[in-house]
Amino acid sequence: MKMEMDKENIVQAVVIMDTFNSNFSPLTDNKPMGFLEVAGVPLIDYVLESLALGGVGEAILFCCQNGQKIKEHVQKHQDNKSLWSLTMDIQILMSDTCQTMGDVMRELDAAALLKGYFVLAGINSITNMNFASLLEQHKQTCKKDKGTAMTLVYKKLSWEHPLISSDRSTFLAANENTKKVLVHKRYRPKSKEKIISLPLDLVLNNSEVKLHHNLVDTNIALCSPTVPPLFSDNFDFQTRDDFIHGILINEEILASSLYYTLLKSNQYAAAITNWKTYQTVCRDILHKWVYPLSIESGLYSRDKYTLTGNLNFVENSAMLSRSCVLTENTLIGAKTQVQDNTTVTKSIIGKKCTIGNNVIINGSHIMNNVIIKDNCRISNSFIDDNCVISEGSNLHAGTIIAENVKVESGSDLKGRIECSIDNDKKLQKSESSGTEWEESSGSSDEEFIGFDKVWSDSESCYSSISSADSSLPDSPVPDDTKMFLQEVIDSLARGYDEKLKCDYLILEINSSRYAYNIQLNEVNFFVVRALLSMPVLSEAKNVLTTVKDILKYFRPVLANYIKSKSSIMDCLRAVEDTCLNCEWLDGKSGQILHLLYEADVVDEDSLVDWYAELKENANPFVKQPSLVKFFEWLQEASEESDDSE
Amino acid sequence: MHKILEFQVVVLAAGKGSRMPDVGGSVSKCLLPVGPYPVLWYPLKLTNNLIFSDVMIVVLDEDKSNILNALEKCPLKIKYELIVIPSEEDWGTANSLKHVSARINTDLLVISGDLITNINLNDVLNLHRKHDACVTTLFFNNGPEEWIELPGPKTKSKPDRDLVCIDKETERLVFLASASDFEENVTIPRLLVKKYDALSIYSRLLDAHVYVMKHWILDYIVDSEKFTSIKGEVVPYIVKKQLTKPNNLVEKKGTSEKNAEINKGIFDYAIETGYERKIREISAYNDHKHGNKGVYFNDTLRCYAHIPSKNTFAIRVNTLSSFYLSNNKVLSKWQDLTGSSLFERFHPNSEVKTKQIDDNCTVGEKTIINEKTSVKNSFMGSNCNIENKVRLTNGILMNNVTIKESCVLQDCVVYTGATVGTNCSMQYCLIGPHHLVPESTKSNHQLHAETTDNMITLG
Structure with missing residues (x-):
């Protein structure tokens, strides 16, 4: 054929x-x-x-x-x-x-x-x-x-x-x-x-x-x-x-x-x-910019849509109530019902959906088999297959509803991702970073329709997630730095296992630094962070002795990077970051600082300054008991030494 | 009859030829011979094509009489007026403009006195008129300068190159700098690349030093006192200022008159008096295709650059190589350059006794070429004397040159008043003004001149 x-x-x-x-x-x-x-x-x-x-x-x-x-x-x-x-x-x-x-x-x-x-x-x-x-x-x-x-x-x-x-x-x-x-x-x-x-x-x-x-x-x-x-x-x-x-x-x-x-x-x-x-x-597809690709692409038989003016496309088997209004730029899929007094503007509604009475839909994308009950307001949102939006709900400002979710009646969702776990219709509300949608003001170009914020600020297609399995979940570092960190960890871990000379390790770190174009202060930060995130630590029985060992072994590396006051601050910030992110250091921040202090990596003045800064910013980290304890000790120690003078 | 002038023309011919080799003595750049006429004649001839024919020529004090004499002998229809600036002080081009500013009351066309080209200047003026530009410039994109073997000692000077950024779609000139301003990296405002779709950065353009300017720019130059060079300072400054939005005028009203006078910025000069802005707003014309900004992105300052097609002939006689090259080419391009053919290659008052002289030669007034000489591809000024049995190939002889018997000169430039002794054989040599080359000198790629340091005589 x-x-x-x-x-x-x-x-x-x-x-x-x-x-x-x-x-x-x-x-x-x-x-x-x-x-x-x-x-x-x-x-x-x-x-x-x-x-x-x-x-x-x-x-x-x-x-x-x-x-x-x-x-x-x-x-x-x-x-x-x-x-x-x-x-x-x-x-x-x-x-x-x-x-x-x-x-x-x-x-x-x-x-x-x-x-x-x-x-x-x-x-x-x-x-x-x-x-x-x-x-x-x-x-x-x-x-x-x-x-x-x-x-x-x-x-x-x-x-x-x-x-x-x-x-x-x-x-x-x-x-x-x-x-x-x-x-x-x-x-x-x-x-x-x-x-x-x-x-x-x-x-x-x-x-x-x-x-x-x-x-x-x-x-x-x-x-x-x-x-x-x-x-x-x-x-x-x-x-x-x-x-x-x-x-x-x-x-x-x-x-x-x-x-x-x-x-x-x-x-x-x-x-x-x-x-x-x-x-x-x-929108471009609806407006036929991509001709000959169109809303009929992939259909086995063509001409199923009727264009009803103002760029409203209605599938022939869709059922529209007489009193519903399609304002402009809408697409209504096959076997979808739109009931009385409902207004649809600049939205796409998939197949076999049921839209109730008095619903207002604006700038949204609704997939297939979705049921939207009466009196809902949906603007600038995305609703995936098989969802049920109960009466009187209000979804706006970039809400995303994943498959099979049932939204309770009267809920007011704004800029959130809703998804269900295991079909048991339990709602998981996630407010993670990506959902900061913008509301409709501020954009100077044409009328705001829909999601005006990128999903994740960092990456588009073809991007790598190779570092996602690194030991640092949920850390908001961008990719290059993430990869840099991973490389530093690898270098240090290998150096520690094989007892390599620290000079070589410094060379290795520096070359990674240039490869990923990392600023010096970031290097300071990441080296300390890498030291405290070494894989040995997660397995160690006594974390603190291992940390002590590591600090002792890598003293030359630290001496190379942590010299000035600003680098000490970088170091302290790294400690803070690591203690928050790595479970094996949970609650041990005070002890870690003590070890660093004893190893002469950080000095007292910087510690006090840093602590003051933390307090000023009302950082929750400040309240960790071990940290409080350490600073109490530091305070006493300094007073003692003052006395003795 | 009273004429309304649209443009007044200023030809800047007070250059000292700093890029030319030092041959001792003073040689005015604008009087270097190119073919039968001095360099300065060519830009003046260029303005012949324009409807406005009053030209001011800025010249150095010391050159004035020489230039007047030289121009008298040239065929020119235009009226010109020489304006002198002091020779001793090192005035820049912007200083020269300031000097003539009192006489200028219209927009301005500035032409460099060393430009030889066959372009129609109306193309540049039309671009200026079309967009109501504040500065319009002219660049040539003729590829790298041809390499030819030059007379004189070999040098390895690298000319400084301009970096010119032009949006091809709109012909806006958006960035102008010299390559020597940068060390490793060239930095360009990112905004520029966002704003213009078809931005090209050129590094091998020939700047014609032709500027069409609004009259207010002259006022600005006069008042601000910080500029000395048009090309090096004024134009780059204005090009850069295109990106700046004018300050809100309302704010300024609060300050006292005196303060406002001192703080007058470029935007206080660039004020449109008529209905230009309103016309632009009403018009459906837009200069760029994409985006939703108004015409010209609502910029007050607009600089444009015209790049003629590649086969345009253009040369600026400001280096030895371009001087030599222009002589090499000028006869073959004569029709193009002047729009007429060259009838009198030999001046009627000259005496050419030899028959061995080919069609690519010109002979100046009162020059005598004796018998049994052979002359090829050479240009001879006035009052030269070429004695018997001389062989002259690819040479340039300025005025009052004497070549004694039996000399062989190939690819040489002989400056005014020099004498070459009997039986010399010279190739690729420069002979400085009023220098006497001793008998039987043989040399190759040398400079024979009374330079300031010492007298070089070479055997």
Whole structure:
């Protein structure tokens, strides 16, 4: 049935089915990212259709979890002869061991499934670009420069666009004539950095350097056959950004270079990386920017929606009461009922939902089989499958309700994540960091619709969670520093086990420091923290004697870093941090300080200053009994010594 | 008839040629010969194409009479007026502008006196008019300067390079600095890269030193007294100030008149008197595609840069290499540069007795070229005397030069009043003004001149 295609010229694409982050947790905890519905259609359907439309002949879906579910989904579509299945072969690879994008690439290298140039996309990329012609363009670049490894695909937008302003923005400097990437830098969202600095040589050696900061990373790249082996050769490449930086820094050694291309203005591309971009992409799909991808993507038969003006889409089998109002930009899915006097504005409601009387829904996303009872107010919220929102509830300011949750009647939820445990409908209320949604003021651009805060400030797609299993749960350190800390711990633990010279360890720490670009005061902080978080401690029977041992052994290391008054303060802060975070030190802060004091690492003045500071900030840490005891002792000791003078 | 002037033109020709090699004695840069005419003639010729034809030329005191003499002999339709500045004091270009400021009551077009190009200046003026800019500049993107073997001792001077940041979409000039201002890293405000979509940072542009300025900028230069150079200080300052938003005027009203006078910033000068702002607000025009900011991002100060297409001919005669190169090229580009062909390659009052002289030569007034000489690709000024049996290839002879019998000169520059003795053989040499090269000198890549340090004579 399939047309016999020229096997040589078939366009291969690799789709990584995970984003390796928790930006959409808890929704993606139990189901694959590909099943997240965007404007009523699972992501995977958009991605497969866009690949097929873009001329891809063979897609390799790489799943790191829930592979079976994806396999079933794809099988179902193939059985039903979805459009894409006619022109595109699908291979599904599964591996539970892959933790990062880098692992995936190494696995692919080992599997040797890729025959040549290929498209690398993420499951979160929504686009209508023509992959085949872009890949052809990439091949042309390769002819000019044999070392071409990757062409990155970007879309240019204005700086104020939510796709840019709410994600980690990319700064790119490239040679204007060749389009070769020279500098690639990511900024945190809303970063306050004012200055961009470029190496002077680079500017002088290229007669025209193009500077871009208004780019949307589409999470799509065109790769040469050298890319998977490059990942295999460099075990430290965990993410695509690692890869880019590695190539740019070691261009000579790796003999590879990167290029970029901008999409034409009539082509759409965006990556769904957080709630804000999710919201934006949903709207863009409703507004047909992504044509031919649309709310009917992946449907087996088309034309099921009726457009009723003001961009309200209603599925033919939906039942709307006569008195309900759809204001604008709404989507009502199949078999959904909307009852009397309900108003829906700028919202997407999935299939088989029941919306009661007098409900007001504004700027929200409601998935399938949700029951919303009478008199609810729902604005700027997300409600996942099978939830029940009881009468008179008020959800607003970025509330996220996970699957199977029943919200009690009359509840007022604001900026929270609600999720159930084990289907027993017990509510777990989490108020963790990610939920600080903004309310609707302040945004100067158009009317505020929906989630105006990124889910987790730090990471977008392809980011690494490799350090998540380190011994420091819930610590709010950003990734680089986290990895740095882990490396310091590893170095010290090895040094302690093998009785290495402290000089070597200092060298090792310093080189890690430069690798992760860590400030000196942070180094002081992390070295002390690492010393107190060494794995031996968690197993030790008598923690304090082990700490004493460790301090004694690493005295030269400490002497190297903890010299000045400010470094002593860093050290003390590290003690505070570690004692709060590590259970084996729980309640032993006073003793630890005593040991440090006896080892002459910290002096009395600094201790007193630090203690005063803690008190001033009303830090709960101050009240730890052992700490209080220690300072009492210190006070007495100093008075005694004063007396004796 | 009273004419309403839109622009007044100032040609700055008081440069001392500090980038030229020291050949002893004074050589005015603007009088260096390029083809049959002095350098200064070319920028003046350029203004011929413009509708306004009153030109002020700022020159050094000591050069005035020489320049007047030289320009008299050149074909020029425009009216020009020489304005002298003292030779002894080291005045910068901004100082020169201050000096002429009293005579200027319109917007201003400043042209460097050493620019040779075939560009139509109206392109620059139109860009200025189109965006109601405060400063518009001109840069050439002609790739690196061609390498040719130069006369004189070999040097390894590296010219300082400008770093120019231009938004290609809007032609806004957003960043201007010299490469020597930075050591390892170039720092650029991040805001710039956010604001403009198509920002390019160039490092190999040739700054034409052509500036179109609003009249208020001149007032600002005069009042602020902190500027000496237009290129080095005034323009970078204004370019930088584009990012600043003007202070709220209401706040200032509280302070006394005196204080306001002292604290007058650039925005107090950049006041639009007419309906410009209102027109901009009403107009549907916007200069950038993305984003929701108003036209020009509502900036008061706007600097623009025009970059003509790559095949434009442009050279600034301020170094030995560009001087030499311009002579090399000028005849082949003559039609382009002047819009007419060169009829009189040999001045009617000259005596050319040899037949071995090719089409790529020009001969000045009262110059005598004797029999049995062979001349190729060479330019001879006025009152030169070339004796018998001389072979001259790729040479530049200024005025009053004497080349004695049987000399062989290849790729040499001979300055005013110099004499080359009999039977010399010289290649790639510079012969300084009024210098006498002794008989039978043989040399290669040398400077023969009475320099300030000592007299160099080489055999």
